[in-house]
Amino acid sequence: MIAQDIEKVLLSEEEIENRCVELAHQIEADYKESGDTPIIVGLLKGSVPFMAELIKRFEFPCEIDFMSVSSYDGTESIGDVRILKDMDLSCKNRSILVVEDIIDTGRTLVEVKKMFKNKGCLDVRCVTLLDKPSRRVCEIEADYVGFEVPNEFVVGYGLDYNQKYRNLPFIGVLKPEIYQ
Numbered sequence: 001m002i003a004q005d006i007e008k009v010l011l012s013e014e015e016i017e018n019r020c021v022e023l024a025h026q027i028e029a030d031y032k033e034s035g036d037t038p039i040i041v042g043l044l045k046g047s048v049p050f051m052a053e054l055i056k057r058f059e060f061p062c063e064i065d066f067m068s069v070s071s072y073d074g075t076e077s078i079g080d081v082r083i084l085k086d087m088d089l090s091c092k093n094r095s096i097l098v099v100e101d102i103i104d105t106g107r108t109l110v111e112v113k114k115m116f117k118n119k120g121c122l123d124v125r126c127v128t129l130l131d132k133p134s135r136r137v138c139e140i141e142a143d144y145v146g147f148e149v150p151n152e153f154v155v156g157y158g159l160d161y162n163q164k165y166r167n168l169p170f171i172g173v174l175k176p177e178i179y180q
């Protein structure tokens, strides 16, 4: 039913799952080399499906936690990143892997990285399912990127439009009449 609101599918479930396996191997190799036990921190809510897909492939020791920050209202960034729910675990002297669904303007990641550094984390990296570099207003890149996407508002696999469509198992572009 909700799939009827999708104009085109950009990334199928299979493509996303295959890419998650590749990303997990790359991340695992890096953490094995460093010997760290990172805290994998999912940014709620968009990261949930991607984080679940990714972490089940990790064979190295890690802990998981979640944070909720908010910067979006509808399809526009309002440029004000607020912490709605903080982590439960202490992150001082720990390595952090932030899990994001998308890096768009980059404001969220800039603020979140700053916050982790201020809390005394040893190392802060980020893995994002999607990267939309054409929208960047801050100079920031994720350490691991699933896919680069064009400048279109995408939904599914955790990504929402007004809190809906997160449960689609693929990434798609909404029909313009849905948000216009």
Ligand SMILES: O=P(O)(O)OC[C@H]1O[C@H](OP(=O)(O)OP(=O)(O)O)[C@H](O)[C@@H]1O
Residues within 6 Å of the ligand: 043, 044, 045, 046, 047, 069, 070, 071, 072, 077, 100, 101, 102, 103, 104, 105, 106, 107, 108, 109, 159, 160
């Ligand atoms: O690079 P930016 O321009 O800062 O945008 C990216 C952020 O915006 C979205 O979060 P949102 O605030 O919509 O929360 P959600 O995950 O609950 O949808 C998305 O999940 C990223 O966290």
Ligand code: HPA
Residues within 6 Å of the ligand: 072, 102, 104, 152, 153, 154, 155, 159, 160, 161
């Ligand atoms: O394209 C997007 N879709 C959903 N949420 C988002 N947050 C930033 N960019 C997007």
Ligand SMILES: [Mg+2]
Residues within 6 Å of the ligand: 046, 072, 159, 160
């Ligand atoms: Mg959102």
